[in-house]
Amino acid sequence: MENFNFYSPTEFVFGKGRAAETGSLVKKYGGTRVLIHYGGGSAVRSGLIDTVKKSLDEAGVPHCELGGVQPNPRDTLIYKGIGLGRNENVDLILAVGGGSVIDSAKGIALGIPYNGDFWDFYSGKLPEKALPVGTVLTIAAAGSEGSGNSIVTKEDGMLKRGARNDILRPKFSIMDPALTQTLPAYQTACGATDIMAHIFERYFTNTPEVEITDRLCEAVLLTMLKETPRVLADPDNYEARANIMWAGMIAHNNICGVGRQQDWNSHNLEHELSGLYDVTHGAGLAVMMPAWMEYVYKHNVLRFCQMSTRVFGCQMNFENPEATAMEGIHRFRRFLKSIGMPINFTELGAKEEDIPVLVEKLGIGDGKRAGFMELDRNDVIEIYRIAAHASL
Amino acid sequence: MENFNFYSPTEFVFGKGRAAETGSLVKKYGGTRVLIHYGGGSAVRSGLIDTVKKSLDEAGVPHCELGGVQPNPRDTLIYKGIGLGRNENVDLILAVGGGSVIDSAKGIALGIPYNGDFWDFYSGKLPEKALPVGTVLTIAAAGSEGSGNSIVTKEDGMLKRGARNDILRPKFSIMDPALTQTLPAYQTACGATDIMAHIFERYFTNTPEVEITDRLCEAVLLTMLKETPRVLADPDNYEARANIMWAGMIAHNNICGVGRQQDWNSHNLEHELSGLYDVTHGAGLAVMMPAWMEYVYKHNVLRFCQMSTRVFGCQMNFENPEATAMEGIHRFRRFLKSIGMPINFTELGAKEEDIPVLVEKLGIGDGKRAGFMELDRNDVIEIYRIAAHASL
Numbered sequence A, B: 001m002e003n004f005n006f007y008s009p010t011e012f013v014f015g016k017g018r019a020a021e022t023g024s025l026v027k028k029y030g031g032t033r034v035l036i037h038y039g040g041g042s043a044v045r046s047g048l049i050d051t052v053k054k055s056l057d058e059a060g061v062p063h064c065e066l067g068g069v070q071p072n073p074r075d076t077l078i079y080k081g082i083g084l085g086r087n088e089n090v091d092l093i094l095a096v097g098g099g100s101v102i103d104s105a106k107g108i109a110l111g112i113p114y115n116g117d118f119w120d121f122y123s124g125k126l127p128e129k130a131l132p133v134g135t136v137l138t139i140a141a142a143g144s145e146g147s148g149n150s151i152v153t154k155e156d157g158m159l160k161r162g163a164r165n166d167i168l169r170p171k172f173s174i175m176d177p178a179l180t181q182t183l184p185a186y187q188t189a190c191g192a193t194d195i196m197a198h199i200f201e202r203y204f205t206n207t208p209e210v211e212i213t214d215r216l217c218e219a220v221l222l223t224m225l226k227e228t229p230r231v232l233a234d235p236d237n238y239e240a241r242a243n244i245m246w247a248g249m250i251a252h253n254n255i256c257g258v259g260r261q262q263d264w265n266s267h268n269l270e271h272e273l274s275g276l277y278d279v280t281h282g283a284g285l286a287v288m289m290p291a292w293m294e295y296v297y298k299h300n301v302l303r304f305c306q307m308s309t310r311v312f313g314c315q316m317n318f319e320n321p322e323a324t325a326m327e328g329i330h331r332f333r334r335f336l337k338s339i340g341m342p343i344n345f346t347e348l349g350a351k352e353e354d355i356p357v358l359v360e361k362l363g364i365g366d367g368k369r370a371g372f373m374e375l376d377r378n379d380v381i382e383i384y385r386i387a388a389h390a391s392l
Helices: A018-028 A048-058 A075-087 A099-111 A118-122 A185-203 A211-233 A238-250 A265-277 A281-310 A321-338 A352-362 A377-389 B018-028 B048-058 B075-087 B099-111 B118-122 B185-203 B211-233 B238-250 B265-277 B281-310 B321-338 B352-362 B377-389
Strands: A004-014 A034-038 A063-066 A092-097 A133-137 A149-154 A159-164 A172-175 B004-014 B034-038 B063-066 B092-097 B133-137 B149-154 B159-164 B172-175
Touching: A004 A018, A004 A238, A018 A048, A018 A092, A018 A133, A018 A172, A034 A048, A034 A075, A034 A099, A048 A063, A048 A092, A063 A075, A075 A099, A075 A118, A075 A149, A092 A099, A099 A118, A099 A133, A099 A149, A099 A159, A118 A149, A118 A159, A159 A265, A172 A238, A185 A211, A185 A238, A185 A265, A185 A281, A211 A238, A211 A281, A211 B211, A211 B238, A238 B211, A265 A281, A265 A352, A265 A377, A281 A321, A281 A377, A352 A377, B004 B018, B004 B238, B018 B048, B018 B092, B018 B133, B018 B172, B034 B048, B034 B075, B034 B099, B048 B063, B048 B092, B063 B075, B075 B099, B075 B118, B075 B149, B092 B099, B099 B118, B099 B133, B099 B149, B099 B159, B118 B149, B118 B159, B159 B265, B172 B238, B185 B211, B185 B238, B185 B265, B185 B281, B211 B238, B211 B281, B265 B281, B265 B352, B265 B377, B281 B321, B281 B377, B352 B377
Parallel strands: A004 A172, A034 A063, A034 A092, A092 A133, A133 A172, B004 B172, B034 B063, B034 B092, B092 B133, B133 B172
Antiparallel strands: A004 B004, A149 A159, B149 B159
16 A cells, blocks of 8 residues: 545535535635536526525525536636636635536636636646635536546637646535436436446556455445446435435545555546547546456456456456456446446447547657556557447 | 435545654644643654654644553543643644544543533533644554544543544544554454444444445455454554554544444443453454344344345355354354454453443443344343353
């Protein structure tokens, strides 16, 4: 196990009806003027925005608002939010929505107190200051409600880049599983895929002797395998929604990833897909993650056998460990298909002939990308090719 | 799943040599005058106290000290610490040691700003204020480095009572697994037992549909089953020590216990044992926990089967689920024996004829204790009797 720091100071307020506590939580964490940030119409139509505003009004906290966050949130709206927030003198950003809204809110929180272009922090600059962010979560997926991460897309060129720092961890996150019951099945499944991907990217490591985090990773994956089909069969299954929602936070606040080398190559390879085609991140991951696995499993066959046996319930084939490794990957892809995810470029709406563009945007050049298995330009091309043609 | 709040704002600083960062962490969390609190001679002899003092000196933070914390930490020393801390005007308590030292430090942290007897908080009064506590952990066991709990013994009558509040969560905890390498095997095993007990007390619940926390609980237990024998076979096994140390934090910061009813009866039954005989808490738990299991398993046989199959690797006996439940309990007790733990009163140094005294101190009266299975006076007597006579 490697040395690490772990700091997750977010207060999680979990359960039915908790959005009514928004006002008191904002005050608890020092908010006196709030920018409410949200996405499309669903948060408005469902009455959630009204609930939140009522709670703020009751707490005597003035607020302004900025809606319109799109999936793969854009820098353009963040600039608008920074301007609005400065004009209105807000001191807390309240994200009401999913990962895109929260990530956008984090961008605004970074930009308001900064004398410069907020994009600097998505180009490698280390942030030192950000306004506090609170969240009211409406989809289990990105884990941004508990993470110090934010992923934003530069509209000019559709460049998708991330910032990561503990100061970006929300002060509080309200997590009401009932709010996710109205999600379309496709969005629910995309979220579940994202959650599982967040685990796999921590699971495949070259760091030896990390049993506790291995087991925690497997705990989250086993939960997702059980609960995802249940919510797809019955969208109103509150209990299954609740298990997925808490699993989604645990999958990305890094409690499952400390003390070990991680591998975010498949996530980054996907970012170019959702950047170029504006597809849902989870759907892109369903295509890329098993493709990446197929390409790299030979780097450590027994680690894949561990996944296959502990997570996917395979019997270990001691005469042919590779078969066990491949069987686990196959079962993963079959699971993804069963929950309605695309498994290749065609189903996703991507094109094989765009692979050179994807590789170009990834900016790999002649270098190598570190990870579970080091990847160079040719490796990346090969993984995209596997993804293009994958089938059951 | 039940509604819950989860708030774990401690910064964990994990790995080899991290105690040298004490001074900068104290400053980061606002400490300007520190009371160093520790136990017996080992923290001094090992040079750890010197390392800590040097780090504080380098950071320009003045300090005073109070050693002598015993296992089952006493109120008498806490009163002394409160007096010393007030005289010296300290604003942060630095616990260097294990659970007893940290729990004692939390008592001092509660007492210094309080105009009254700190014992009030161990008699049900809700604390509103406490000095910040930092820790340098030397044994994986109590989980107090990440929890809002503190258990203290009133010397007059050896009454063991607890306080619990999020304000008691340490600001930072330095966790260097190498510091645990010099522990005697018996203390290591007692710590491992305590960690497993913290999980079982969350695992046995009447709350349905808590798959994610069930799986996380099982993850910690599986880790302990693997790593504990390894550190006993080779005390210098840093990697196994590291896995146990992080597991110990996770077992008690409540990430594995949110949203579910918990059952702390076996812990409380044990507290009377260690209170009366001054035995190590973990050793008492090794005797009480399987005895409690044997008495209550019929309340929900299939939940015990889940433990037996998922944690102890039993094959499910579908014709006789009770046999599977009992087999898991048997394997747990066999595991405890294998790591050198006592499994009955005689091995622990307790006496069956004291059972009435234990029950009296527990203060159960004619009432019932809530939990996985409600327990009245007769139930408690029966559990103590099973514990008295247990064998493999």
